[in-house]
Amino acid sequence: MNDKTNKHRIVIVGGGAGGLELATRLGRKLGRRGRADITLVDASRTHIWKPLLHEVAAGTFDSYENQLEYLAQGAKNGFHFRLGRMEGLDREKKEIQVAPTYSSDGEEIIPQRTFGYDTLVIAVGSVSNDFGIPGVKQHCLFLDTKTQAEQFQTRLLESYIHAHAQNRPLELSQLDVVIAGGGATGIELAAQLHKVSRLFRAYGLETITPNAIQISIVEAAERILPGLPERLSQATHAELNRLGIDVITGQRVTEVTDQGVRTDSDQFIPAAIRVWAAGIKAPDFLQDIAGLETNRGNQLVVRPTLQTTRDDAIFALGDCAACPWPEKDSLVPPRAQAAHQQASHLYRVLQQRLNGEPLSEYHYRDYGSLVSLGRYSTVGNLMGNLTGSVMVEGFIARMVYLSLYKLHQLALFGFYRTTMLSISHLFRASVHPEIKLH
Ligand SMILES: Cc1cc2nc3c(=O)[nH]c(=O)nc-3n(C[C@H](O)[C@H](O)[C@H](O)COP(=O)(O)OP(=O)(O)OC[C@H]3O[C@@H](n4cnc5c(N)ncnc54)[C@H](O)[C@@H]3O)c2cc1C
Missing domain, CATH: 3.50.50.60 (FAD/NAD(P)-binding domain)
Known part of the structure; x- marks a missing residue:
């Protein structure tokens, strides 16, 4: 008391x-x-x-x-x-x-x-679990906190601006990103990064061509999204490949250096930015x-x-x-x-x-799981009492995905303020660039 x-x-x-x-x-x-x-x-x-x-x-x-x-x-x-x-x-x-x-x-x-x-x-x-793998703490970026995510954004922006301004050709893997972990977090991040790399070019950093940036995902399990039904994991894999994102499965990261990541089959994936999204504790x-x-x-x-x-x-x-x-x-x-x-x-x-x-x-x-590939697609499975597990894709999946955040906002702000926030978000989106450029 x-x-x-x-x-x-x-x-x-x-x-x-x-x-x-x-x-x-x-x-x-x-x-x-x-x-x-x-x-x-x-x-x-x-x-x-x-x-x-x-x-x-x-x-x-x-x-x-x-x-x-x-x-x-x-x-x-x-x-x-x-x-x-x-x-x-x-x-x-x-x-x-x-x-x-x-x-x-x-x-x-x-x-x-x-x-x-x-x-x-x-x-x-x-928080992220590095499982004691050498080099992860020192050489990877993490997405556990807002501060870490903001640091990531600054690093990404600076690396693009630097690459655009440099008066020599881009070095091999200078803008490449490797993400350890093929769960929802790693995949959603890869899709967002892909979108952003295209937007930078549209905003005038024309030396940043799609070919200049290789995004790779390394997953220890035999397939990405191991928690989702196999069909969805295959569809997501195919979509990522279509976007030019390299998906490496069945390989465990054993070491990270300031140049890239090494896997248990001794493959080395060079990358300037290395992200750890391979497990939590x-x-x-x-x-x-x-x-x-x-x-x-x-x-x-x-x-x-x-x-x-x-x-x-x-x-x-x-x-x-x-x-x-x-x-x-x-x-x-x-x-x-x-x-x-x-x-x-x-x-x-x-x-x-x-x-x-x-x-x-x-x-x-369990209402199911959804994975958003940003503007490209959203996939997942929804669980119904009568229907069991139903696979969803596209618009419906995107709406259900967004509704999770709306539920959070409703609990915090109530109906009226959540509606006002959603409307103001739409207005902001119509006047601001699609990405933060500072
Ligand atoms: C990039 C990313 C994408 C994700 N996407 C999805 C998704 O699409 N769908 C989904 O269902 N889940 C997703 N997740 C997982 C989801 O975010 C977590 O399951 C959820 O946030 C857990 O909620 P929580 O309240 O337990 O902890 P959190 O939301 O992590 O909140 C923990 C809070 O505790 C505070 N804190 C930590 N340590 C201390 C301390 N010692 N003292 C005081 N305060 C402390 C932190 O500052 C934080 O505010 C995602 C996670 C990440 C990182």
Whole structure:
């Protein structure tokens, strides 16, 4: 309880696809009405929906214009926002420890702090897993955070401008990109980069010809998109080849250098830009944190109520939660739709907890997976209760793909503001270039 107000304290760590929706909805329902004290802690000041990061990286989505300010969101929706990175947990004292925050000059602006809770929700997402492969950390770009995606965009833009201005022919692989990982993230990024390389030429960097840029994807499994039905993976493979993107399957990256990546069959793919999108894990600080049960990927093991197995007051959701999916005898996959569903579930469960009622169990509903190749095509499978799995492509697939983001915006802004945002987005799109050029 908050000593001053005697209110139940709910602390949510991580304001991403799941955590921010939960904080917003609980803030409106409980925080505003004074029924509980809701606090959101995030390592960043602003939020951007993670599935858009490959578009931020390619420059087709302006993160600056589309980001959400946590402080303002909290003020409007009845929760407190506290900036900082969680680094520890004391289950006895029911406190989380948050690391100091530094300015861009390295000056400490917020000291180390602790926040007490009665209920804690950990929603810190995931980070790339380099599996200890030599050179990945040093020589690859990642798409875990907005900052990384923005750095990627700057690097890409600068390399094109530099190549255009140089008074000597392009060097071999000077603009080439290799992406490790043929899952949805790697493929969507490749398609966006392909589109962008064409747009730069259209915007006047005419030395950047399609032949000057080779984009390659390296996937360890025998086919790309191993989680999707084979037909879709084949159709996507063919579409990527049609775009001139080189797809190499059945080869594992064993080393990355500042010149390119090497695979287990000793093939070397030279590239100036190397991207790692080949697997994720929950952040390292969660590993065995305060005696909670975690798995090999650092995920907190949770029960169907989303409570951690060893502490009833601590819940986890989204990518950092190892949540059982009994129908498939596996874990709920790390996807935005799972984080969204779990946030909606916890919205109800935390009210049940406050009222002393039994907690409902969460059941993952798989609505299918969609992969967007930007303007070229969107493919995927949708799951229906009666129809089973249906493969979709083209316009319908694109609409369903976009609807996931709209659901996120609806949870954060409500119907009216989401509609206004969509309209303003259309207006902006009609006057701004298709890519960010600064
Ligand atoms: C490029 C890309 C494309 C994707 N495309 C899709 C897609 O098309 N469909 C789909 O379903 N999924 C997609 N995903 C996966 C999807 O983004 C994640 O499954 C989803 O965002 C997980 O939500 P989350 O709430 O668990 O975590 P996140 O959305 O990652 O949010 C985690 C939050 O925690 C904060 N945080 C992290 N560590 C700390 C800490 N120690 N202390 C405080 N705060 C912390 C972060 O700043 C962040 O705000 C994609 C992912 C990427 C990278």
